[in-house]
Amino acid sequence: MKFSKVAVAAAVGAAMIAGSAQAQSVKIGNVVELTGGGATVGNNWKNAVVMAFEEINAAGGILGKTVELTNYDTQTNAQNSRAMVQKALDDGSYVILGPIYSSSTKVNMILTQRAEIPQIVGSEAPFITTSGNPYVFRTSFGAAQSMPKLAAYLKDGVKASSVGVIWVNDDFGKGGRDTVITELKKRGISIAVDLSTEVGQADFASDVIKLKNSGSDAVFAYLHEEESARLLKEIKKQGLRQPIVGETTLMNQKVIDLAGDAANGAKGHVGLSADAPVPAVRAFAKKFEAKYGNKPDHNGIKGYVAAYTVKYVTEKMGKFDSKAFARTLHGLTISPKDEPGILMEVTWDDKGDVDRQSFLVEVVGGKQKIIEVLPKLGN
Amino acid sequence: MRPMTIAGLAVLGLLIVLPFGLKGYGIYILSLWIVYSIAAMGLNLTLGYAGQVSLAQAAFLGIGAYTTALLMKAGYPFFVGFGLSAGICFGVGLILGYPALRVQHHFLAFVTLGFNALVWLVFRNEEWLTGGTYGLMGFSRPSFFGVSTNNPVVFYFFSLALFLLLAFVLWWIVRSPWGRAFQALRENPIRANSLGVDVRRMTLLAFAIGSAYGGMAGSLFAPLVEFIDPQSFMLDTSLMLLLMVIVGGSGHFFGPILGALLVILLPEWLRFTEGLYLIIYASLVIVLLAVCPSGLLGLYERTAAAVRARSSDRRESAGGSAP
Amino acid sequence: MAEFFQLLVSGLATGSIYALAAVGFTLLWQASKVINFAQGEFVMLPAFFILIGTQVLGWNFIVALLFALICTLVLLGYFFKRVIIDPMLPHGVLPIVIATIALGIVMRDSVKEFYSAEAQPFPAVFSEETVSVFGAVISVQDIAILITSLAAITLLQVFLTRTRTGRCMQATAQNRAVAEILGVNVKRMILYTFLINAALALMASVLISPIYLAKFSNGQSIGLIAFIAAIVGGFNQVRGALVGGLLIGVIDNLSAAYISAEYRTAFPLILLIIIILVRPQGLLGTAEERTV
Known part of the structure; x- marks a missing residue:
């Protein structure tokens, strides 16, 4: 039983309040399937994202700023995911992570495109990257x-x-x-x-x-x-x-x-697997299992990679600039040598598709x- | 003026001012509330006035949404889709309700439950028409007299205007002699029957009109969300609409509107509890129903009556103790 | 032919599980005019009581099963009746429908939040070995599930018709006022019904979880199918639920194989609508008086 999870949530919440009080923080919205049919994949992703940002914050944050992560629940419902992305945008998110279900991404990526805020998604349906949206990025292979x-x-x-x-x-x-x-x-x-x-x-x-x-x-x-x-x-x-x-x-x-x-x-x-013969991936899976009591699946890895992508790209730019973030990430290759949290070398193309082993x-x-x-x- | 009228005008004023103080999300939620309110008002006519449980309101919402979206994609103006949505849903309501109401009392609920699940399957499987799982998009919001409703605030006022119109029509229906027959029906079906009210026909018409309101709400839903997929019109949504009517107070004119507000806003207020919010939300619903099964407006009426009784008591006793 | 037989046996095995869940619907409806929309969750939850026993507390399966039985009887039987149903019963069917839907959400999300959002493997009670009969491959598990469910429902039927307590329960279901005059302890009889419903839910849970795997969201699909099975079979008859469950299990398989896989879930629904229009009391049900 994970009663401890409530305590963790409370601690994260307290940390968030403390963080915003400092005004030395950057907001990131994580819009994902926390309830409904997609809750299993969504919680895997969310747990990994939370873990990644806790690590990042413990190591001094991004460019000295604490990450203030807010999780928004799409209820595995496309129309609700749209409302939640709108809310995350209203709340002033620097980058939006998620969702995973393609039908949700299809609806809400229009909003991030209009607002010119990058969105790093877990979806795999082909149409996500073929519609010419310059603000959407995958974390795993599309179909x-x-x-x-x-x-x-x-x-x-x-x-x-x-x-x-x-x-x-x-x-x-x-x-x-x-x-x-x-x-x-x-x-x-x-x-x-x-x-x-x-x-x-x-x-x-x-x-x-x-x-x-x-x-x-x-x-x-x-x-x-x-x-x-x-x-x-x-x-x-x-x-x-x-x-x-x-x-x-x-x-x-x-x-x-x-x-x-x-x-x-x-x-x-x-594409991605917690059992891949890559030491970094295995180490991540071990950490995740120790923290949450279950093995991460590929959605967990996607979430973890998404969080570290935000860190790496921002530090590479040396500033918080949502528009420049999207420009920088196109055509970028991140290697675990430069950012261990990326786990495996990955390259984004000009459409936002990823390429990796x-x-x-x-x-x-x-x-x-x-x-x-x-x-x-x-x- | 009666206190209800004053309260109504105050709320209306608030609804006009509110969007200017809100960001995109707030306006979206307000618009969504209006759309769900229309569907819930229709369900209230079926449930609160005619006493029949319909579990297919989401299916009618869906039929309206797909009809409007497909027609707008084909280049027809919004109001063609809107009118047709109402017409189709009214017709389907008659066809579905006629045989169901012949049999026993609570069986409309079961028939509509099956109907909702079937309609969902058709939305998902008939890809050539509905776009299947991927849903439909690429229909623009309507424009009138050269004013596009692409701006969320404009669309909000457009929805509000339609909502007020539909609410007025429903209010008129309920007040008309025909609507009064409904109230007689609700209070005592056997007496109404013996007084010459054709119970079955009345109930059937109430269900069909309620369904048409579902269709018109769907017609607004499509351009609001700018995307529709089968997932939005599952049985869950029908149950949510039923919850709105009951939490607000079924049979009260403003009940479903208040219920829709609560059902949409409560998760917002509970969001800080992270993963626990649905648990708390559902628990609150159970507590509310245990304390007050007639909904919030029922609770209000009961409290108001109690306060009145107590104050008149006090006046009497005060009068009695005076020298 | 072998193929048809295969479909039939698989459908009967799945259907018998639906029947176990559906019986609960009919029992509660008879005893107190309660439609329990959380019935699916009632079948989902006991598996997690067992998993708490075996996985968290480290007990063996039998001890965990006893623990689950106690939890189920207390929480899903006694508390369900006292805390949810009793206060709302005077206000008619509808508040209970909504309240049980809300209860379903509470149960579902509590399991997800406090145990796991992941599906959990669940130990099979029966052997998963297969035997070949008339060219069809049948697992011992399927046969055992079918026999266990049939036995449970037959026993229940015998209990209701042949024992004093059972007859008192039936009298209560048929006419409460008369039963009361005849000296039946109506309150106790209704409580028995709720306890039996809880025990059946536990049984369904143990049978179903090795196949379905224990997962928080299982209740949604099971609940709806069981509900349809109960209406099709006859809402006011225990044996109606049995027939309804088996029929739905078989129809689902046959229609998927011979008509349309995409519309496989439509056929039980069409059957439901036809039954209501043609024979509203269900296949085996007895006609109730018209309420209006």
Whole structure:
């Protein structure tokens, strides 16, 4: 039980009040899914952001100013996220972090663009960076970066000529499904079956039967963690023989813990992972687990990186200037040598997309095993 | 003037002055309150006056929002969408309510619950029409006589004007002979029936008009948020609207308006409690319902009556003790 | 054929869990005209009492189960009745509906805030091994869940019809005033109903959590489906909830397989609307008097 969390919240709150009293602080708004369907990913992100700014403040803040972080709850609702971004802007945020759900980002990034305030998001849907908004930045690969890697792996690694796609019918799953199907078709791979599933679905019997009957060479699964685990269990039960391939969530340690040995053999592409063979990432995961009692997922890493990006870019500029922040971050490469909190070397392009190393992994014996390290695209 | 009228005028004055003292967020919240108030007023007619629980008000909000957004994207002026939203929702209300009201009392609630979930599925799945999960955007706010409502304050006053108009219409409906029949219905359905009031027809019309108000609220919702997606019109939203009506005081004309204010503002006031705010918020709702199941205006009436009774008591006893 | 059988058995297993949650709806409705919109959360929460026992306090599963039983009976049975329902009962159905929705939010967010926002693995009570029957692969767990639920609901039915206490409870449900005149301790009977509802919720929670995984948000989907199952089966009959639950579980699977996966959740809803219009008392329900 995390009764201590309340105490931490109170302490952070007290620190914030003390901070604002000094007027030697800078405001950062963290607009994220704290309640509702996205609470799991949102709290992961928020906890990492809070941890990062506590570290930053303990080390003297940014350019000598204390960071005054305010968390705003979108309730996993696009329309509410818009209201919260408006509030964060009214409150005078220097940079806005979040949200994670793409449908929320789609609505509220218009506001940050109008206000010319940079927004560092956790969303992965392609349209975020294709609309020409110069103030929006990703923290992880968008589907447009990760799905081509995955489609290439299905073609060359798995040697599949037809794939069954199963996805969760919300904005996370739909975005991934649309992109992967385009990428697969581009490579001459046919879609044997295209299966929509529901958030919170308990029974995957009908879906697995369809996958079984589809005669595909491989299955691509793009679901949330719990549903992924249930799907893997049902697949094992019905004895499906095709290789199961996924993107980041399917090979998540959480899914492996939940699905048990049914997860063994699942393969795929992982953009960010707490299990990545990078010492800095492992160290972060350890710190996070010690503080909050659960392992961070990729959303935690995204939040942590977002916080340290704010620190690095501001210190590089030597001033607090929201407009210049956005200009500086375009085309910038941050290396862990210069800023350890960035964990892995990362480059932003002129649209706000990120480029960094990623991994092809397989679940072996209840652990992620790296099959191949995919280099940055830019090199 | 009655105290209620004075209070009403004071509130109206405040509503006109308020936006000039607020930042973007405050104006947005005020506009949102107006939109939800319209939907809640409609639900109040169904619930408070005709005694039927509808759990589909969010679906009507959605139908109105999508109708207006699609028509505006196709280049039609706002009021075409607005009128059509009201018309479609009125029609759907009749079709949905007619069979449901034939059967037992509380069954409209169940039918509307199923209906709301079905409408949500259609919004999400029929991507060619509704944009699916990604929702719809890219429709501009309306402009009138060359004045664009792109400015949040202008849009606020535009919503306020529509709200006042719709509130007046509803007030007139409730006061009309037809509306009085409603009150008879609420107070004693069996007697109303024996006096020749066609209970089923009355109830059906109340539900359809209430639904049309939901549609018109949705019609304003779309240009206010400038984006609509299925998520905004789930069963949760219907329950929230129901909460507004009940917390404010169902059957009281101003009940849903007050309820909407509270339901929207309370999370704001509790935000400092961070992750605990929904827990506290929901607990407060439970306490309020335990203390006063007839809502805030019910509480006010009860207190006012008690105060009146006590002061008249005192006057009598004062008179009695005088020499 | 094997495929159809597979879908049928999986659907029955899932449906039996819906039935366990749905029975609670019908029990509370019969005893005190309460529609409990927090029923889904009632099924979500007991798993966390067990997890507190096994994970936080380090007890073994059986001890944790007893601990959870006590917590569930006290909090979801006794306190729910005394603190939430009793004060609001005189004011009709609607305030209770709203209050139980609010209670659901309190339970959901408390678990999220004070335990975890993450899904938690939950130990399976039954073996997850599979057997092959007529070409369909069936897990022992599925069969065990189905049998346990059927047994629980049958026992409940026997208790209600064959024992003195059970008959008193039924008399209370049917006509409170008459039951009171006949010397039934009405208050105690209603309390029993709430306790049985809590115990069934615990049972559903233990059966469902290995599959659903214990998570704060589980109650929302379970609650709605159970509610639909109860109406379809018959709101005023215990066996109605059983039939409704099983039917919804099977329909969900068959419609996803043979009609449309995107609209899989629509078919139970369409069934719900048809049932209300054609047979408002539900498939197995008995007609209630018209209230107006």
